[in-house]
Amino acid sequence: MNINNWYAACIAGELSDKPQQVTILGADLVFFRDDTGAAYCLSDLCIHRGASLSIGECKNGTIVCPQHGWNYNSEGKCTLIPAGSKNPAKPPKRARVPSYPVQEKYGLLFVFLGDMAEDERPEIPDIMPEYDTGDWHIGIIPRSKDISYMRMHENYNDPCHVHYVHEFAAWLPKGVTIIDHENADTHVKAFHASWNAKGQYSEHIGLMMEYNVISSVSRNTNYQPDYPYQIVTAYVTPVDELNSQIFMIILMAKETTKTFGLDGKELRGVGAEEHQMLVDMTRDQVMDEDYTVLKTTRPRLSAQFTEELLVETDRTLAQVRKITQEYAVKAGEIDTVALAALANNHIHVIPCPGHKADPKNWVHKTVPLKNSGIRDELKAVS
DSSP states (O other): SSSSSSEEEEEGGGGOOOOOOOOTTEEEEEEETTTTTTTTEEEETTTOOOOOOSSEEEEEEEEOTTTTOOOOOTTSEEEEEEESSSSSSSSOOOBBBOEEEEEEEEEEEEEESSOTTTTTOOOOOOOOOGGGGSOOEEEEEEEEESOOOHHHHHHHHOOOHHHHHHGGTTSOOOOOOEEEEEEEESEEEEEEEEEOOOOOEEEEEEEEEETTTTTEEEEEEEEOTTOOOEEEEEEEEEETEEEEEEEEEEEBBBBOOOOOOOTSEEEBBBBBHHHHHHHHHHHIIIIIHHHHHHTTTTSSSSOOOGGGOOOOOHHHHHHHHHHHHHHHHHBBOOHHHHHHHHHOOOOOOOOHHHHHOOOOOOOSEOBBBTEEEEEEEEHHHO
């Protein structure tokens, strides 16, 4: 699991001034809005006795710990220790919890989990420019699955599973030819051109599949003859190594919207009812069809390339796995083995920009990262 990345945390419209706990990268976080409606994210553990701030309350722009009433502002700084301190309104500098940048986009609230400063951190990709035009029907489906987030992304970028796993696609041809469009450090884009009955393909019929490491997102755009323009975008957030939170966004062009296929021919739009039918089918059938297979797949994490016999049509999903692993080396990857060994007796938090700007005077240590030497320390202790 990578730090220094944006992750979708919740549906933006569902966050209020009531604190909401969300677990990402194995860390408990608390999200809330202040009196102006601005959203914030802090570590969900009070540095006093480790109570969960998310079961507290928001008051005057702060979040109040339910155990002893400590107040934390939007920057994570404790502003009031109502009992047990000679100077209640002047807490010590160490009285602070990590605060993480947030941004609203595409109807979701994203959080940046890492210590990169603002001028260093990547932007959330504009992978869905159609969203804000007003020309598209929009549906958002949140689902939790006990599947690794990378297994989910590999599935979303696997063109051939569609024909076998999903009932709605049984009529589609079984083969594809992959035409690469982009293959960069953090994103890939390829057109998966469908074969006809004779094994021939057209560069205008098939699925455009895209993946970006930044914000952990996959987009599929479906181009089929006499079929409405359909965009399915999946943000997959790692709750922990083996569990994911999915936010699937389904767009279909409205009847009044002019859209065109890759061959330049105009595609028909749809009414709200037809769009809702697709949203319902995806939520109630399609996502469960994926799950039925993925829950049996081993290993539960992404396999080593040497332990799978990949073929030509696996090229895009292999690129997805490769660039994600490469980003982890650059951005930082949590050492989950070391973290699990420490979890019962210690609190560890995801590093935030404040850790880099001011590395001293923190109560909770940051999570161990791979190649950080923490495993050697654990061996020495044992």
